Amino acid sequence: MTLKKRTLLFLLIVFQAMLRTGSWLFPSGPVLGADTIPRILPWPGEKWENAVDLTSLDPSLWKRNLSGIYWNSRTGRLWLANNSGTFTVLKFNAGVFEKEREYPVGGDLEAITQTDLEGDSVFLLAEREAEIREYGIKDGQLRQTWSLKTCLGDLKNNGPEGLAFIPDEWLAKGGFQDSAGQVYNRSAHGASGLGGIMLVAIQAVGRAQAGDVYAFDLKKDGTWTAVGKYQTARRESCELAFDAQTGLLYILHNIDGNTLEVTDLKSSPQGADRRFTTLREIRVPSRSNIEGFSLGPAERVGASASEYWCFFADDANERGALRWFSRFSESGQGGPFPF
Ligand SMILES: [Ca+2]
Numbered sequence: 001m002t003l004k005k006r007t008l009l010f011l012l013i014v015f016q017a018m019l020r021t022g023s024w025l026f027p028s029g030p031v032l033g034a035d036t037i038p039r040i041l042p043w044p045g046e047k048w049e050n051a052v053d054l055t056s057l058d059p060s061l062w063k064r065n066l067s068g069i070y071w072n073s074r075t076g077r078l079w080l081a082n083n084s085g086t087f088t089v090l091k092f093n094a095g096v097f098e099k100e101r102e103y104p105v106g107g108d109l110e111a112i113t114q115t116d117l118e119g120d121s122v123f124l125l126a127e128r129e130a131e132i133r134e135y136g137i138k139d140g141q142l143r144q145t146w147s148l149k150t151c152l153g154d155l156k157n158n159g160p161e162g163l164a165f166i167p168d169e170w171l172a173k174g175g176f177q178d179s180a181g182q183v184y185n186r187s188a189h190g191a192s193g194l195g196g197i198m199l200v201a202i203q204a205v206g207r208a209q210a211g212d213v214y215a216f217d218l219k220k221d222g223t224w225t226a227v228g229k230y231q232t233a234r235r236e237s238c239e240l241a242f243d244a245q246t247g248l249l250y251i252l253h254n255i256d257g258n259t260l261e262v263t264d265l266k267s268s269p270q271g272a273d274r275r276f277t278t279l280r281e282i283r284v285p286s287r288s289n290i291e292g293f294s295l296g297p298a299e300r301v302g303a304s305a306s307e308y309w310c311f312f313a314d315d316a317n318e319r320g321a322l323r324w325f326s327r328f329s330e331s332g333q334g335g336p337f338p339f
């Protein structure tokens, strides 16, 4: 083999490896705390193009601004927040998703979650308003509002973007600690609270608290107590998804090409704050404006316990506003999948 041929073969092997790992498409950006994050793992699922594009279920509403997702595998409902002021629920029925209802409530809605999988309410995070709101599912009515401005400040459209509920059970199991380093293993409000705490992720790009996650213990009367503030691996965060099967929290970073940070809710002191322990970071299979993510066990007859689904929302709708992945085999989830 000539030197020229050997060189060509070497380049071909390198090129194939780059394609396989995605490093050619997704060069790694700088990582804060790189000592604890050795590398960004490649995406453990099907390619973006091979995931099911659900955008046709509501193409006019999702033309832009789809930003928050919450998958409830118990009820087979996919909840979606659009920052043009409407949230939507899709129903999984006979193997497909169909639109069940829209809720045009107004506000800069950037994230959505539930505290009770079978309850009759959903919680929305409004960014410019800096508030969490609870709405009834059946009646669509606003039930309560928690204003967070006194804690977060007025960050306008560079503010709270991600919302997740951590039930008491996982606060205890996860060894959750407050800002002072004290174990915070349940809501302090008893029957007046929600049976857990809310985590709020903020963008705040260019500010001191960029990418941080705040913990709030909400009371049913609209007041709250601040539990802590946690730095993350990157300087922008736009979505949170908590997996109650594994106790892992997924933090979506819409910066440096989009990554998913995985933490087990443990934290350590970092200056005046704390910082979540980063177990790993995963490359998101898109470089668009990805602002929504959710995951959970599959809702499928005969599904194994290790079969996971996940969803991404693209605020800019460059290659579909909403994608449904059914081969998500992140290392916390087991796998392989039976199909
Ligand atoms: Ca969001």
Ligand SMILES: [Ca+2]
Pocket (backbone or CB within 6 Å): 083, 108, 110, 127, 128, 157
């Ligand atoms: Ca916004």
